[in-house]
Amino acid sequence: MICSAKRKVLDGLNRRYIYGRVPLLHTIIFLVEMAVAARLAAKFNTYYAERPVLTTMVTNAVLGGVADTVAQLITAFRTRRPPTSGDDFLSIEIPDLDKQKPPLFMAYGFFMAPVQFQWFGFLSRAFPLTKKNPTAPAFKRVAFDQFIFAPFGLACFFTYMTIAEGGGRRALTHKFRDVYLPTLKANFVLWPAVQILNFRVIPIQFQIPFVSTVGIAWTAYLSLTNSAEEV
Structure with a gap:
């Protein structure tokens, strides 16, 4: 009974748009995610000192959710018709946005964080920055990151999203054929450019959060790319 009532409330919110263009439910989700992200930012050093891997996982999950929510807001704004003078501030419309994507992106960011944590630790040990020549090791880190980890990370992302959305081998083949390269x-x-700045300037404990913050725009792009391929 309670679950049914919650579902009705969520469905009702999901069908309401602010000024006919911005989905109300996703706006609320975005504000909640930003509040959680602000809380993490305020206490990040404390949390990281106690549990670095878990802190990184939670941070990645929250920022991944923010990124996909932004992507869905962009999609809704681009595809909605402009409101007419007679439209209400909150207009009721039939089409629903995909409510499953933010949890999928949050789960992906959560479980990918330990891999990133180990990878960044490996890069810092393999190519330590020195006072005499900090630039060369930074460029080596970027080269390894872009030519080894980036292709692997994108393969993991498209594989995870395809399987999580119920796609099979054919869908995965189409995904790699059409959008991977x-x-x-x-x-x-x-x-x-982002990673040169990251490895050269940002302290190691902030490197993954920095990447995840810049990655809000990147993950939004991935979400839009993934959704476009589904269509």
Whole structure:
């Protein structure tokens, strides 16, 4: 009975749009996610000192949820018709946005964080920055990260999302054929510059959160790419 009532409330919110363009439910989710992210940012050093891996996992999950919620808000805004003068502030519409995506992205960010944590630790040990020559090790880290981890990470992302959404081998083959290489090329445009700054300037405990923060835009792009391929 309670679950049914909650479902009705969520469905009702999901069918309401602010000014006919911005989905109310996803706006609420975004605000909640941002409040959690602000709380994590305020206490990050304390949490990281006690439990670095878990803190990284939770941070990745929250930022992944923010990114996909942003992607869905962008999609809704682009596809909704402009409101007419007679539309209400909250207009009721039939089409629903995908309510399963933010949890999927949050789960992916949560479980991928330990792999990232170990990878960044490996890079810092393999290519330590020195006062005499900090630039060369930073470039080596970027090269290893972009040519080894980036292709692996994108493969994990598209595989996870395809399987989690119920796709089989054929769907996965189409995903890699149609969007993997274009996305990897886009990765090479954005991330080398970001990672040079990350490895050269950002302290190691903030490197994954920094990547995840910049990655809000990147993950939103991945979400839009993944959704476009489904269509």
